[in-house]
Amino acid sequence: MSKKSHKSPNISTIAKLRALLTRRDKVILLFLFIATIFFSIMETIGISIIMPYITFASNPSLIFSNDISKRIYEILECSSTLQFMVFFSVILVAFYLFRILYGVAYNYALNRFAFRKYHFFAYRLFCKSVDLNYADFTRKKTDAIRHNITDAALKASFYVQYLLQMFSEIFTIVLMYGLLLITSWKMTLALSVILGLQVILITRFIGGKIKKMGAIRHAMDTRFHEIISKTFGNFKIIKLKGNQQDVQKEFESASFTRIGAEILTQTLLPMPKLILETIGFSVLILSVVYILVCYDSAAAVLPIISMYALALYRILPAVTKILQNYNMMSFYGNAVGHVYEDLLYHTDYEDNEPCEFARSIELRDICFGYKEGKPIIKDFNLTIHKGEKIAFCGPSGAGKSTLVDLIIGIYKPQKGEILVDDVKIDNHNLRSWRKKIGYIPQTIYLFDGSVADNVAFGSDLDEARVIQACKKANIYDFLCEHDGIYTRVGEGGILLSGGQKQRIGIARAIYDNPEILVLDEATSALDSATEARIMEEIYGVAKDKTLLVIAHRLNTIEHCDRKIEL
Template identity: 55%
Template sequence: MQKHITVNLPISEEESKRRVPNAFDKKILGEYVEDKDENEIKKYKFLISLKKLWRLTNRRDKLQLIGIFLLTIFLSIMETFGISVIMPFITLAASPQRILTNKYAHAVYEFFDFSSTTHFMVTFSVILILFYIFRAAYHVMYSYVTNTFSFRKYHNFALRLFGKSLELTYLKFTFTNKDRLRQVVTGEAQNTASFLQAVLSFLSDILTALFLYSLLLVTNWKMTLILTLILAVKVLIISKVLNKIIVDQGQKRTKYDQTFLGLLSRSFGNFKLTKLRGNQDELYQIFSETSLKRGKSSILVSTLSVTPRMLLETVGFSLLIASVAYILIRYNDASAVLPIISMYALALYRLLPIITNLLSKYQSMLYQQNSVNIVYEALHEVGEEKGYEPVEFEKDIELKDVDFSYIVDKPVLQKINLTIKKGQKVAFVGPSGAGKSTLVDLIIGVYHPKGGNVCIDGKPLTPANLDSWRRKVGYIPQQIFLYDGTVAANIAFGEVEDEDKIIEACKKANIYDFLVEHKGIKTTVGDGGVRLSGGQLQRIGIARALYNDPEILVLDEATSALDNDTEARIMEEIYKSSENKTLLVIAHRLSTIERCDTRVEVKACKSS
């Protein structure tokens, strides 16, 4: 005889869910600017991004960054030396007699006992060539070190973000945009690593520029200051105009990427519906428009990144050429200043691209700073506490005054009391959206009560023992998720594939004979299980649920999409497989639950 229990819920599950705001929609800039208004926050946003990036690094990263900084200093010294040595080399090559008249050159000449000035210059040339070879090798090594550091940080960011995503509570995951999650783990992690790489490159260029600028000041401070003034005005104008555009494009890029991923998921996630709707043209048009917007944003940023370089090089070298022309007109002889002009030409040849690169990297960081904020916030999301303290289930599951709500002051469950004996077959029935799934999800530990306790043999479920409890549950949903892989991989679902256990689970689910006709448990199912029928999909789902021999088996509308005959056969297999297990069945059809010994009727009623 079937026992009947009625549970009245104060508000429907679906209505409550609709009222829940998406927590990921709220973007905070950090605790450093809580008291500032929005306009002030924009001024500090880049500095905040840098501080957040620093906080995203661990102690080992910081030590490696110190090492990279020391390598950067040595690189900048080499760059400066490589340019400063050109002036004496050209001077001595043009007038070898100066080797004997210059006290420094003469001291070196005497110390190494050169036989002639030609011997001195040949040795000088060989040493310079060897230096430039070493400089090139050092550049390659430095690039390898910084790129390796950046890639490892990308790996670290992506791994931590993936881990954080898995640590989300099921409640929070339910209201999280899945395409946004994917974008954060892949795209935003990559952009954050690129931001870090840009910071390292920016630092290297700053040091090199300072050393080179100091060299130019020592060589001719008047000429250097004039060049500085003119170039500074240009840089200021470029920065003011371009940076605002690039920041705006960075924000648009984030929006376009999310739209892009969402479109792909909608189109490929239900391909059959796409075909039946026949709306390929509309989807194609949306894809085209979004792709064009992304492309235009990238084109604009790429074009603007080239503009500063061309302007600065044009101005810098025009001034240098004008200086040479002035000397020729004024003195009719440029030989006296040829070494200085040569050094300035080489210095500007290195300095102008560095300044351009500084602007480009700064603009790149502005473009990517939104990713740093997103990654920082995602990594500081409060995850679900985990614990593996053993839970013994020998007697019963008891709900004691259980309260639950999706949002504060909007209860879904209030003061629910229910006892389920071990081995009992319990059916949860009621209208759609009444809260059947919510109630069962609380029992199996997917959701956490806001009040009261779920007790196992009198012991409350807590974060310390929640994972151990969940491992006792086998879950069969209405929609079975299968990815494009083998039956074995889909049944093990990320765990070690135990062939004997998989075959045993397939036999219990009555799917093994079908698999033997193909490639056994190595049969591929296709993306979403498209190569299987509805009944075969459900049987794979049952085998997956039975793989670890759970003590509790949950059917969440698991057969509602099947015809009556197929449902009857599958339910027979489920009842047979769960003979010694506790069975929790959520269903609409009475035929599905006719063999359950207890029926819990869930009714939604408005709270006062």
Template identity: 50%
Template sequence: MKKNKFLHDIGLIFTLITRRDKMILFFLLFATLFLTLVETFGVSVIMPFITLATNPDLILNQRIPREIYNFFNFKNTTDFMITFSIVLVIFYIFRAVYNITYNYLLNRFVSRKYHYFSYSIFCRVLRSDYEKFSKKNLDEIRKKIVTDSLRTSQFLSSFLNIFAEISIGLLLYVILLIISWKMTMILTLFLGINVFLIVKGVGRAVDKQGQERSKSEEGFYKIISHTLSNFKIVKLRAKEEEDFRLFEQISLKRSRAQALYGTLTLLPRNILETIGFCILVACVGYILYSYGDAKAVLPIVSMYALALYRVLPSVTRILDHYNAMLFVGKAVEDIYEAMTDEEKVEGDTQVIFEKNIILKNIHFSYPGKRELFHGLNLEIKKGEKVAFVGTSGAGKSTLVDLIIGILQPKDGEILIDGVKLNSENIRSWRKKVGYIPQDIYLFDGSVGENITFGSKMDKKRLIEVAKMTKIYDFLQENNGFDTQVGDGGKQLSGGQRQRIGIARALYNNPDILVLDEATSALDTETESVIMDEIYNIAKNKTLLIIAHRLSTIERCEKKIIISKK
């Protein structure tokens, strides 16, 4: 069952990588095979070197060294061994350089896959349908972009390392069979049984800890997010001990899973190395007991010692990588699900807005909920100031979201100057909208960065919108547009945050300005001042206002009253 899951996860990750990645992967596998030959030669050449160094007469008595000796016309065996030593030194330098280069290419490939996975999911999230996005858990999205993407790339790295270690192990194993197939088969029997038991026992335990780690990590992100995002409420509750206890439980569960995984991964190496070298010592003891002298078989024993010194770590590393792949298998499945989720393609065909917006026979409802709009018809002329009023939950914000293209109607159509709003032109339409929400989100950065919000910074335009929103003088008294707002804008007053939000909405010179309860958190006096400024700014713009206070919408030319059915 676990093996099937293991192979299933490998299949998933191969469907996630591009054709170019597969070509690079093929190149890396080829480079791994060459590395195998280099590593195998590096181990196998030690025995003949030691043998010829301790008994130079064999150079002339053995066929292969004799032919090399004659081909290069060596004067004596000393010259032969000196040359042999120099060649070996050059080879081991080459081996080191090749190993470093190989590992760099491998690490670069894996790191770029981490970038690819995290970037792809980030892009998919931003391109996702708003209605669908609103149902997702932000902590889970963060986890996929940051943690699961990293673990999925590590899964790929472990796969490549397993291939490398298996290749090296197989070649060394063939050499050991040639040297002494009986002794090799005895070692194989003992080690094979142990590897099987380790894979079955430890592998199952590692997979279980991987599932536990994935669950606890979701809770870990969640508690950090909801406590730090509601810090004032946490302080007012004055029950920090409950938060401490909850965080401690989740963190301990997470660290326990990681600790058990770290311990379990050490078991294969300790078990196999102990058994392998005990068998080797037992063989030497048997030879001494049977023949009384181990000189005759010393080169063979030395070769086995060197081979075991190389093979056993390879076997343990294979098991380590196998266990690591089981441990992060859940992350691979989550990334696969995120990257194969249906993606909505939206176009940027130009939309001209010079006359009106017409909503024609609009039907809309959220999945599993009552229908908010049934056959709704509405016209909004360019430059009109329109208010949307009604009780909470009646659908004011939903209607405006339909108008500005954030939500799509289930039936009916929205026409802009007679042109139907659809997936081919929706992005162009959204660019014409400046949106001011009730809660202005300001990230920890400068005022300038918060106003531009990812757009190219134009100092002239910044000054224009800062003056429009009456925040320019405040900035001049501080550090200008480099004034820091603090995380969430905590270094500014509510009115200042609101003005920055309005400046942000105006920065790209939109045709439509939307106020979604934008001033409801302000006192009446501040709200009155800001609304005067907004009406003044929006003289030539279409203004859509969602509000409860009548004072906010008193100058609107059209009032749309929405009530619950």
């Protein structure tokens, strides 16, 4: 345990990130890694080449005392040191232009990889959420799922970006450090000790605080989504209760905590830069004093001072950037953890093998419960013949909806089996079985779009089929008084009456011409007259279909062939 506690806080997060990357991602990362090394080498050359350039410019005779410069002079067949320096200057300018182009291409590749991972994470999280079985979905918070798809996936991609940028700066520092050791190893080691101590203190105290703020920010972001969803989802109730102030206070508390974490984080992030620059330039001043004491010649002092000035000018921002990237990785580490947990969450594979329903549905010794040891349905047996109209009755909590959800494949029995024409329903044919179901729930969810979009929801939109479904549901005449099947329904169907929403729900259920219709207390919220009309319409629509009705009221089930009491 003690060994684990001394680990870097990002080690476990990097391991999770590695598990999330595909083989192709790792190949791309290898190429980016090589590109990073090459970029660091160019950065080092860009700094180190200034020292001999200044030396030769201040004292051209030194060109002949250096073996490399002398050899280049002879190869180029220069007629004078001036010609050599002009050529040197042109090469130097060309090199810096190439470095700019390479830097742009490198940063594009880096950002392209990182943000494509955002697309990948968001898409996979969405697919994973859709593939959840219904029992697992009901146990998860919808706002948390939404937040992970939209926010955590983006932060996880930022984590990848910061990690790559940190490695880039590390290589640059290593190469620069090597040059400084060659220039003056004593002064470089002294500089290393001073800067190293500062880095340790910054990562230990500032980094830990930023990681904590990241956890608070993630929790408050999720809370934000929850408050907004429940507020606008119950807007009418809030108006009736007049408790706007309570909702506003709850929002204010979450917002204040979230912003407090953000303020502290943004305050702490620039601190490493300020600390390191102050120390770095102080060390540079002391280095100048040291060099002036050790060297009597100004010609010798100038290139060395220039070398250290340029190296520190590049090293200090690099160290600062490494610390900032490290701190941001700590801040976004929670997001990587949430993406990792959601993507590795086990979901059952469900296939679409053909499933024929010509004779009967049979339930054999079905057992099911939401909690272990507390079954709602136990050793239940039932046979439903094709075309039958079956009513499921009983008090609230008796298991009516649960039983029907088992029949239509929303839940899976914990014991026993469901057979359709003597073929067991399992993960191989479950999707095919579900496609035979038309479901009309008690609460019809309509999104802010047209009637056509809501009716065809989840299927390809066919205007003729939408019109036919709306006619069967007795809603088409009403739509013709407005914009036809492209009449807007409003968020949650707010522009429609309760009866109109139910009819659109019926049209949606029969749009794909299902073999089985399920009515889950779909008319219980309507007045008696409207309920009677809609039930007549449902029985008319379902005359050649198998109908499963969950209801409390007797008038709802009077046309059913059988009544199953639970």
